[in-house]
Amino acid sequence: MIVRHLDDLAATEREVDTPNWTSRRLLLAHEGMGFSLHDTVIKRGTETPMWYRHHLEAVYCIAGEGEIETENGQVFPIRPGTVYALDRHDRHTLRAATEMRMVCVFNPPLRGDEVHDESGVYPLHAEAASATASPLRDHAGR
Ligand code: 9YT
Numbered sequence: 001m002i003v004r005h006l007d008d009l010a011a012t013e014r015e016v017d018t019p020n021w022t023s024r025r026l027l028l029a030h031e032g033m034g035f036s037l038h039d040t041v042i043k044r045g046t047e048t049p050m051w052y053r054h055h056l057e058a059v060y061c062i063a064g065e066g067e068i069e070t071e072n073g074q075v076f077p078i079r080p081g082t083v084y085a086l087d088r089h090d091r092h093t094l095r096a097a098t099e100m101r102m103v104c105v106f107n108p109p110l111r112g113d114e115v116h117d118e119s120g121v122y123p124l125h126a127e128a129a130s131a132t133a134s135p136l137r138d139h140a141g142r
Helices: 126-131
Strands: 015-017 021-027 036-042 047-050 056-063 066-070 075-078 083-086 092-096 100-107
Touching: none
Parallel strands: none
Antiparallel strands: 015 021, 021 036, 036 100, 047 092, 056 083, 056 100, 066 075, 066 092
16 A cells, blocks of 8 residues: 655655646556556646647646636636546646646556656656557547
């Protein structure tokens, strides 16, 4: 069994800080769960375009307010209790009106050292590709 607290992650390699967000990575690929689990703080006033070409991600808002815009311009408000699931590797833009706190689950799991590249994509590491087949489908044909 794995038991840890968010406080244990502070100032370790599990805490990844970027200009727009800070991701606290509670569970990672090497822990063998088949997903990674993150507690992510989105910084107030930021706008982050993202495209997880290689991952499925579910995001559950537990604090703060903002919105998500889809590639085709649909905008959905986000408040505590809202979940969005990027089940089609959807390109999206997240805007944080206030600081937001999001619980994020990735499949395949992140290894822990990922940050977005210039198009908001996380790389897919070879071991994740071979460990998990089903999430790699791409409904959009990309
Ligand atoms: C909500 C979102 O996708 N933020 C970007 C960071 C990512 N969720 C992570 O690595 O925790």
